Amino acid sequence: MPAASKKKSTPATELRKASQSSQSSVGEPSVLGTTEKGKLHKRSRSGCFTCRLRRKKCDEAHPSCGACSNLCVKCEYKRPSWWGNADQRRIQKERIKNKIKQTKMNERNGSLTDPLGRSRSIAVTSPLTPEYEFNRPLYAEPYDLFSSHMPAPGMSQIVYGPYGPYEIDVKTERQTYINDVPLRHDSSISTFSTFAPPQLNAPLPTFPSEDMFREEYFGQLPTLEGIDPTLYDPTMEDQTFSTLQSNIPVDDHDRPLLDHFIHNVLRLIFPVSEAHQRGHARAETILQALETNKCYLHCCLSVSAIHLKTTEGLVGEQIDHDIMRHRYEAISQLCQALGQDIDHQEILDATLAMIFFHCSVGPSDDYLPDIPWFDHFQAASNLVNRLGLPAQMLDCDGTYMAPPFSMTLTSWIDILGSTMQGKTPQFAHTYRSKHLSGSSSGLSELMGCDDRVMYLISEIACLDALRAEGRVDDMSVCSHVSALGRQLEYTEPTEPALESPYSPVTGAIRPEILTRNMTTIFRIAARIYLCSLVPGFDRDQPSNLNLVSAITNALQYIPPGPNGFDRSLVWPLLIAGAFSAPTSEFRTVLAERAASLGDHADLGSFGRMYRLLQEVWRLNDDPVDPIYVPDATFCSSPLASPVLKQEPSSPGSDGSMGGREIKKQQVHWRDVMQRHGWHYLLI
Template identity: 45%
Template structure:
């Protein structure tokens, strides 16, 4: 008996020694570690080691795979896991092939080389722009904004003659200078300061009244490429959406491969209804549709951009995991390859501009806050656009002028820098010329020009080129200019007729009012030692809440057009402000659209700002509310896809002590830098 037991004991000891090889400290072998049960499910499916970095582990980030730490849908059965494993293998093969082509990296490098190129060697000069109106961006092409003036240029146009007081608003706004004062004194933290800088030093030229907005038929009149006859659209009555879809019209105009047909159809029939709501309100479709169809026909980079966006929207709207990732990346790389070809040939710059602007705008309309797929940042796209505009031998289309101005001004507020074409906006503001911004995004051009000037002032402040007294003077002057944009009739009306049709004049008046308040908040935040509980800030936020009541919440409203004003207001809203609750309710009303594009990114940043400031974040009843718990390494994760049963502890016998959270002011830009968020919140 003893002899028969001895081999068994030897085998058991050998098994113990063999199992020690699985220890990561031991010898290398087929299994050199104990696989973690808290790693991401993608690594578990691939049987790879996971470093458990949140939100993306290194292994998933290397191959642009979706990294999930909660049980995904495909984890339920072995059959679903097998299908997901094959999709992951295909994505890895695609990533390796595309890395060899280096389309994304090559495009970024070419943009950098373009930015470093000497303007004297450009193939086209700005003076060659021979269209009836000179190149609207030629003014600032000679160099960056000159900071030697040390004051924003909009102060030159400070109105001297007093403006008649308009009637009171339904929800009255406290005058901006409540803590700044007027006349000979200004106030800093309620302490009087002597006003040593007379506003008359900034100039004596009266502000020119702006010219009337361009008619809707003028706005698209300057397209760079003539389009072919377009029969499916009735130019008198607009496009008949109920009778015929946009995708069926495109089939008669250009051939589309069968494998891409569903992406084209989804882009035209679904996404096209989301990207230009203000343009749609001003005109019933034909000009916009003709423009997009023409670009899809004649610009392959734009075409692949549309297909990639169609795949993204299909993935988001249908709640897919990563089934569309292959199509998204394939067309994204194809678009970049087409752009690289144009840059290599040093021709087709207008096509590069059109495609680059589409890549920026579409991603702002649809991109997710945590996009794990590789992409070119919007900053690179816009750098290329800003430099290529100076190389054109003619002016861009009016639509592109409006889009570039919109991106430039909002991008400058994101980075705290001077807009690239700030001098152009300053000149247009003083001469009363519009850029078509009101027809594109709903805000009066004059207010957008003043936001550009406020950004110039912030840039000077961040660089230490102005002291506190100068900031106070500039804030006072810019405040008066914002007052100058107030309408004579401040009454607001619901922007819909009794039949449900949108009244564009009412809508743009509401949007302009919200942008104007956001501009005041943005300007006020530049004051030294600003307090978010200040009476002026709380009153403006309450007024914004009242104005939002004119716009219905949900997908039938226009909240996705108000990303920037909602963001500025939310960033300055104290934990006790009613604005936080109202904004959260409107996010919930949007459904899945509230998670996409700039709107979803805006709310993501605001939640982090509110969390770091010590206040409570209003719950939305969504999975994202448990984001912090999911990123906690100690958070229990179900490895088998089963429901976790939480065991609540018995309540303490002693009465609970409610701890008041420590409240502090957190700047949203610091939060974005810490989280490495490079968002453009259009």
């Protein structure tokens, strides 16, 4: 037995020696070529771009690392050109996955080909492989399920090489890094043996390296119906957040504010975007900005202190001091960067955060001093123009090139914020051009309303501003209202029936259905806003009552509660509520949904919107005594009392007095805001 064992292990030993000698002989020219340059290659901290994406350790060889050489891709340390295009990114991913699969199949069929020749081919051609041409059609090699298996006896006449039977143990290790911090380590061992041929129906072994390129690194894909939400691993997200959180430079006494922002405020900011993007990509982007943008960091810490004060009921000078300290520090950092005329993109991000983050937190009666949102937005508009973002958005068609996120957020604030002030949007011409070209600005995925409806709301705001300035007469207003009404009809879907956003299979939110339902509510609210511009508009007219009722019915298809999306419908709820009748069912439904929000009903834009509506209802719904103006009073002296206010003694007293009844003038919601000095951005 010992002799037999020794004889059996000899071929495997000789094969390992031959393989090692062949690898060393092939690797020599590469080493010599590197040293002959006389200048050593400077190593980076995290490896090349491809290895970082695959989360593999990079040997950083020059001019191409070993992984890129094996995959026949160009080794780059900066962001490659194909990364900016979703279609090219998908092609590159498929190409690399096919190469990995082909390499694994070649390793299993190593006895059928010359391993020395294959190694020489890879070593010689890989460093000189040109950059991939994306316009060239990709022909995938035919995939055979049994091609990686050793043939069964008697089924083939293939002549094998001179090697005897042997065993190979392959150990695969996977190390996950985020910002050079080790996060996860996986190890697996696979044994390949030629002593016993596998069965023909045996499945192929699974290699961990085949799924290194996860979908999140090649762009977010829409959530598909039928995907089990339990497949999402929240522990990985928590680990990622914890790692990013540890890299944020913050003082020890401000660490609780940072923790509160990450765990309690972050999920409130972009609920619709998080529904579209699994893996919380937007939240990770915010955490990365906190690490590098000081102004952004202080803005978020101030917002965190506001949320902590209102939700925990903290009262005292310390919490107010924290709010104002970080608010002042954010403004100081912003002014310093503006004075130096540097970091325009970071300044824009921080300025938009000062505007938008405050819409998610804070009470409606905040007494602490702050700069109004429209002053911040004026500075943001100047930065947008300096960065040339409107031109970049016009160049993006929304299919292959994603619009800049800062410009998408700016458009959201600009369009709905202009209705708060009755002014023309700053970038109305850009939205008009996007509407004519039929291209997207990313608003649907960010805030839930179709881009075309948002473009038309911008046009309605322009008409509102022109009417307020007296630049158009009543006939022109009616003509424009009719034209914009037809444009709103064109945005209606072919199947207007609404359906539940929850998947009947898994119970998960279907973002496409959710966006369609939210767009319907925005579209109806836009029509109410448009009709309110018509001279003589009355909230009690049948057409308006039907529109408000339609919004009430559509709300049942929007998830309520703290984890719902009512806080993303602040603007349409404001428009519908401001023009609702006292007996409208909308008010009852809105009160019920506000109660389901709990403490969140008093915070942010939703709380401010509800407070404004209650004040509008109080002014417009109070019963008043009828006011009569006798006909004779119009001919009397101006010193005489022109109005006689009387209680009618009987139903027939109208005719006996020979006068006419004067209806009470409705107070506009925008006038109520100005009267109370409420600088609300209700989006």
